Amino acid sequence: MSAPRSIGPEHPAAALVARAGEAFTTGDVRELDRAYQAIVPLVAGTAVAAAVAVDHVSRLLTLEHPTRARNRCEEHLARHPREAVLRVLLAEIASSTGDHERVRSEAKAIRRSKLDDESRARLLRVEGLAAADDGPAAAELFAAAARLFAAAGNAAGVASVGRARELVAVRRGDADAVARVLATEGARPKPDPVRLALALKRELRYEEALRVLRKAARSRRHDHALLFPVLHECAVLLRLTRQDEKARQVVEQLEELAATARDPAAARAAIALVSGDVQASWDERFDHRLRHVRQLVESRRIADAEHLLPELRPAPEADRETALWHLAAGELAQARYQETGRREFLAEAARRFRVTVRHTDSVSLHDVRQLALRLLGRVHARLGDAGQAGACWAEAHRIEEDIAGRQVTDDVRIRMLLAAPDEHDERVRAAGELVAERGPEAAAGVAAAIEAARGTSILGAVLPGRAGAVRDLPALADFGSAWRWLSRTTRDLPRSQVVWLLHATPERVYHAIAGRDLLLQFSVGARALELSDAVGGLLACCSGDVLPSAIESGDFEKALARIGDLIGVAEVVEVVPPHVERIAVVAGGVLSEIPLAGLLVPDTAERLGHRFALSDLPCLSARDPLRRRASRQRGDRTLRIRPPVPGLSRTKVPPRCTPLDDADATTDRLQEEVKTGRYHRIRVDAHGAHDPATPARSWLQLSPEGGQGRWYAEDLRAMDLGSCATLVLGACESGMARRRGRDERAGFVRAGLQAGASTVVAARWDAQGRAATKVLDRFERYVRYLPRDVALQRAQLDLCRETPALGHPAHWACWTLYGDPGLETAAGPLRRFARRIFDPVRNRDADAR
Known part of the structure; x- marks a missing residue:
């Protein structure tokens, strides 16, 4: 104008x-x-x-x-109360800020007023946007608006109706409309940020949509009415990309804006949709109203949800609304089952979730589809159909992987996947729920579920000759088979030893502690994202350059304490029986990165590795084949490889040890000696490098310096270590490697086990030279008469006692024993007893040094 x-x-x-x-x-x-x-x-x-x-x-x-x-406008209306065009403008202003209730209110106030065709068309256009939840009604309003604009000869007005139609189509997830908006807005120098972000969101490209809206927020800070809906959608997208701390900060901004909003109650109700609070408000938009019902279900206000949900039932042809409505109805039926225990509600929930799945073929609804499949899997698990449950969970996780893959940065993709439970997480969760429901008879199912989570190919990936091996694990609710399996795999455990199985789902850490005639299981609340950040913070302290300052500042200790709190070390120590002295740990994912030996025993100055002799197993089912392998490899002959390594002190060669020192410490000489099959222990003292991108290309530096002297993890895998009971990798970061799925970490440790060793001792991070020498030398002494896990524990305790300056866990908790923790020596009980008695005398001079 x-x-x-x-x-x-x-x-x-x-x-x-x-x-x-x-x-x-x-x-x-x-x-x-x-x-x-x-x-x-x-x-x-x-x-x-x-x-x-x-x-x-x-x-x-x-x-x-x-x-x-x-x-x-309101000031002018006070002077010109009968000027209907001003009310049309009020409706357009309300529409520009997403206040569709105000649009409807103004339209109602001027419905009988005299308006020219153009003004009437403008009003109908914003009414159509406000009626977007009702597809037929919106289409009718847009059609009328287009006719009036055309009659007035307003081509721009007709085009504006077309854009409004397209916006509604994008909101409803129409693939063609989404593609058109992405093509047109993406080509403009100054695209409409709201339209573009909405189209990106419907393609599940959340991170790109977030970037568009953040830029829009910076340009709209001049007007809170424009800024609020943009920031609100930013908070939604931050939640979807699992950036919860940033979402919380945006919610705080929204709360500040709400305090000065024209309608503070409506603003707070909108904030509740992203903060998770349940409000008594009743927003007119379908999505918001339905989300309110789902929040009522989550907060167990079942009667309120049952009263409100029928009022929202959409027309059958509206796929998006139908899918969302049946999803909410399924969640309500699940809640009714949990409240009453009546299985007919489970059947009702399954029916509702299947309807949701049928209506969510389009990409824009795949986020709804994955949730429906996940919940349907949980219903199948409750109904005893483990096969269908697993299929639903696997498909749900596949969709979540696809959604994560649509994001831009690795950090966001990883965070989304950490927060997305896979089929193994769901099985562990379901097993825990069965224990809560059925009591101790279901407890073995938790141990079996954690074992299943270690991956179907774990045995073939670790043990040579077992390629394609599949563990015969019991079904989810087959409690009898679960108990028989657990008894079979733990029956020959020493009384002093238990197996500690851990598994982290996105929301909890599950524990199962199994021994002879013993099973303890429980879980603690811990978000996987928080746990991953805590472990990442610890590992960031462990590089050679950073470690001294991390020790001095206390950052290393704080990170250890945080991890101990998150995984529930206090609960573990409390339930482990007093007679237990040795623990074999089975842990996957981020839990496999934790140096458990260094964690504090709560309310003491004692470390977990001081109280228990710890070892790591790739999975519980690998324990017996590794033990049988170890029984064929027992002996005392040692091969020690020591190229010129700055920082590692020289110690005397122990009995029955063949040294390859300095220029003799080449990869060729190492392979020649290994081929003889004479050695029961092989120790390599060398610096190395960890390649996080390609673990098989991680290497140890032998002689000569440079590429010719590099010994790669893939070279180790190709060796025959069938006679080697223990492979000791006395090198910086020799135990570090990338995790492969839910299995044991790939790299030198796995390569050693695959090559035929029954045990590998390696460092999780850059081992300090003096501490490494003392720990490994003592280990070699103790292993002549003690089980390997106890020998390593004694060596670490000696370091703490004799060299207080190296007593901090950063210096010794890096050393981990992977594989069979039993005896290495073939000596019988009497000879081992004699060695135990004479060892301090024989090594008195060395101990004095």
């Missing part, structure tokens, strides 16, 4: 009109507003007063200052 033509050059307001026009052209909102405020008294009571008011408001809205436009 432009200023009324009747204000000619002689009119007292002419100069102000020109000033307003110039301000509009340059986008100077304050100057434009001041000019019109000065014009109003000059035209009061004249025929052009209402036209000036309309022009004033229209220009403010065009310059995207809806709050100022609304305030001025």
Whole structure:
């Protein structure tokens, strides 16, 4: 619009009109507003007063200052209460900020007013946007608006109706509309951020949508009414990409804006949709109303949800609304089952979730589809159909992997996947729920579920000759078979030893502690994202350059303490029987990165590795084949490889040890000696490098310096270590490697086990030279008469006792024993007893040093 033509050059307001026009052209909102405020008294009571008011408001809205436009519109309406066009503008202002309830209110107020075709068309267009949840009604309103614009000869108006139709289609997930918006808005120098972000969101490209809206938020800080919906959607997208801390910060901004909002109650209700709070408000938009019902279900306000849900049932042809409605109905039926225990509610829930799946074929609804499949799997598990449950969970996780793959950065992808339970997480969760429901008879199912989570190919990937081996694990609810399996795999455990199985789901850490005639199981609440961040923080302290300062500042200790709290070390120590002295740990995922030996025993100065001799197993089912392998490899002959290594002190060669020192410590000599099959222990003291991108290309530096002396993990895997009971990798970061799925970490440790060793001793991080030498030398002494896990524990205790400066766990908790923890020596009980007695005498001089 432009200023009324009747204000000619002689009119007292002419100069102000020109000033307003110039301000509009340059986008100077304050100057434009001041000019019109000065014009109003000059035209009061004249025929052009209402036209000036309309022009004033229209220009403010065009310059995207809806709050100022609304305030001025209401002021003008006080002077011109019968000016219906001003009410049309109020409706358009409300529509620009997403206040569809205000649109409907203004439309109702002027429905019988006299409007020209163009004004009527503008009103119908925003009414159509407000009625987007009702597809047929919106289509009818848009059609009427387009006819009126066409009758008025307003081509731009007709085009605006087309854009409105397209926006509604994108909101409903129409694939063609999404593609058109992405093509058109993406090609514009200044795209419409709301339309573009919505289209990206419907393609599940959350991170890209977030970037668009963050940029829009920076440009809309001048107007809270525009900023609020943009920040609200940013919070939604941050939740979807699992950036919860950033989402919380945005919610705090929204709460500040809500305090000054025109309708604070409505603003707080909108905030509740992303903060998780359940409010008593009742937003008119379908998505918000349905989300409110689902929040009522989550908070166990079942009666309220049952009362409200039927009112929202959509027309059958509306796929998106139908899918969402049946999802909520399924969740309500599940809640009714949990409340009453009546299985007919489970059947009802399954039926609702299957309807949701049928209506969510399009990509834009895959986030809904994965949730329906996940919940359907849980219902099948409750109904005893483990096969169907697993299939649903696997398909749900596949969709979540696809959604994560649509994001831009690795950090966001990883966080989304950490927060997405896979079929193994769901099985462990379901097993825990069965224990809560059925009591101790179901406890063995938790141990079996954690074992299954270690991956179907774990045995073949670790043990040579077992390629394709599949463990015969019991079904989820087959408690009898679970107990028989657990008894079979733990029956020959020493009384002093237990197996500690751990598994982290996105929300909890599950523990099962199994021994002879013993099973303890429980879980603690811990978010996988928080646990991953805590472990990452610890590992960041462990590089050679950072470690000293991390020890001095206390960061290393704080990270250990945080991890101990998250995984529930206090609960573990409390339930482990007093007679237990040795623990074999089975842990996958991020839990396999934790140096458990260094964790504090709560309320003491004692470390977990001081109280228990710890070892690591790739899975519980690997324990027996590794034990049988170890029984064939027992002996005392040692091969020690020691190239020139700065920082490692020289110690005397132990009995029955063949040294390959300095120039003799080559890869060729190592392979020649290994081929003889004479050695029961092979120790390699060398510096190395860990390749996180390609674990098989991680290497140890033998002689000579440079590429010719590099010994790669893949070279180790190709060796025959069938006679080697223990492979000791006395090198920096020799135990570090990338995890492969839910299995044991790939790299030197796995390569050693695959090559035929029954046990590998390696460092999780950069081992300090003096501490490494003392620990490994003592280990070699103790292993002549003690089980390997106890020998390593004694060596670490000696370091702490004899060299207090190296007593911090950062210096010794890196050393981990992987594989069979039993005896290495073939010596019988009497010879081992004699060695135990004479060992301190024989090594007195070495101990004094």
